[in-house]
Amino acid sequence: MRLTTAHTKAEALIEALPWLTRFHGATVVIKYGGNAMTDEALKSGFAEDVVFLRHAGLRPVVVHGGGPQISSALDKLGIESTFTAGLRVTTPEAMQVVRMVLVGQVNRDIVGLVNRHGPFAVGLSGEDAHLFTAVRKHAVVDGEPVDIGQVGEIIKVEPGAVGALLDDGRIPIVSSVARGDDGEIYNVNADTAAAALAVALQARKLIVLTDVEGLYANWPDDTDVIDELSADELATMMPTLSSGMVPKMEACLTAVQGGVPRAHVLDGRVPHSMLLEIFTNEGIGTMVMP
Numbered sequence: 057m058r059l060t061t062a063h064t065k066a067e068a069l070i071e072a073l074p075w076l077t078r079f080h081g082a083t084v085v086i087k088y089g090g091n092a093m094t095d096e097a098l099k100s101g102f103a104e105d106v107v108f109l110r111h112a113g114l115r116p117v118v119v120h121g122g123g124p125q126i127s128s129a130l131d132k133l134g135i136e137s138t139f140t141a142g143l144r145v146t147t148p149e150a151m152q153v154v155r156m157v158l159v160g161q162v163n164r165d166i167v168g169l170v171n172r173h174g175p176f177a178v179g180l181s182g183e184d185a186h187l188f189t190a191v192r193k194h195a196v197v198d199g200e201p202v203d204i205g206q207v208g209e210i211i212k213v214e215p216g217a218v219g220a221l222l223d224d225g226r227i228p229i230v231s232s233v234a235r236g237d238d239g240e241i242y243n244v245n246a247d248t249a250a251a252a253l254a255v256a257l258q259a260r261k262l263i264v265l266t267d268v269e270g271l272y273a274n275w276p277d278d279t280d281v282i283d284e285l286s287a288d289e290l291a292t293m294m295p296t297l298s299s300g301m302v303p304k305m306e307a308c309l310t311a312v313q314g315g316v317p318r319a320h321v322l323d324g325r326v327p328h329s330m331l332l333e334i335f336t337n338e339g340i341g342t343m344v345m346p
């Protein structure tokens with residue numbers, strides 16, 4: 057009996073061999089989202105996975121959000137917050153809170169969890185070393201541009217600082233705040249920021265973790281998860297998507313169209329979903345290919 061269990065474990069390990077070979081040295085950008093980071097056990101599991109990837113010879117980079125955490129901080133401070141076309145309307149007052157929560161709280165939490173396993177994680181804001189430069193973005197509602205405050209659209213990525221950390225064996229943990237050449241700071245959707253960084257690094261994969269199994273074909277019906285689709289199929293589907301899935305699938309499309317070979321949407325509620333996707337033959341979630 058004992059031997060059987062040991063064999064099953066050995067088989068699971070050896071199943072990973074071709075994937076370990078294939079992804080050795082590969083840069084993988086992981087978007088860790090607010091709704092997938094609310095459970096303490098899952099957060100620890102996420103940190104373990106990222107460190108596992110690093111020890112397995114990959115070069116993981118984490119770009120994080122923190123939408124629910126920002127909303128809760130704004131709420132406590134009595135600052136009203138609304139979303140237009142999936143983006144937070146960001147007043148100068150709200151921007152200070154966004155930066156404080158993302159850079160000062162969420163980033164520090166993730167860095168701390170990863171560094172339980174060794175001196176790997178280094179936190180960065182997109183403002184650091186000109187990593188993300190943005191301009192003011194307008195939302196489009198019924199075909200008309202709408203002012204949504206200090207929300208940024210990334211126009212330039214300088215990934216040098218991230219590359220240097222990776223070369224030094226570190227795990228960069230990046231907040232989705234950007235600087236503008238106009239001296240402003242900008243709030244950038246974290247899915248969008250992750251895609252921009254994946255393209256700039258020419259990553260082998262973009263992995264977007266969220267709180268659903270993947271892209272559902274007939275949302276709000278959740279019986280049919282799309283396993284894989286091409287960039288063209290996704291582009292056709294884009295106008296039918298709603299709420300939080302819009303920036304996520306847009307990010308996958310941007311990444312794949314920008315030369316990243318694979319983009320995945322995975323269920324962050326499944327323990328070790330990243331390891332299952334990268335190192336097993338089945339894969340999970342939704343995969344977008346060119």
Ligand SMILES: Nc1ncnc2c1ncn2[C@@H]1O[C@H](COP(=O)(O)OP(=O)(O)O)[C@@H](O)[C@H]1O
Pocket residue numbers: 089090091092121123265266267268270271272273274275297298299300301
């Ligand atoms: N076609 C779809 N497939 C899956 N989820 C969808 C779809 N359309 C809308 N959604 C919604 O998008 C949500 C994910 O977006 P969001 O809550 O912004 O995630 P996160 O906080 O992880 O960035 C899902 O929980 C689901 O409610």
Ligand SMILES: CC(=O)N[C@@H](CCC(=O)OP(=O)(O)O)C(=O)O
Pocket residue numbers: 088089090091120121122123124126142143144154207208232243244245246247
């Ligand atoms: C412009 C905009 O909407 N920015 C987002 C940034 C954080 C984010 O994207 O967090 P999640 O990935 O957890 O949703 C916000 O203010 O909520």
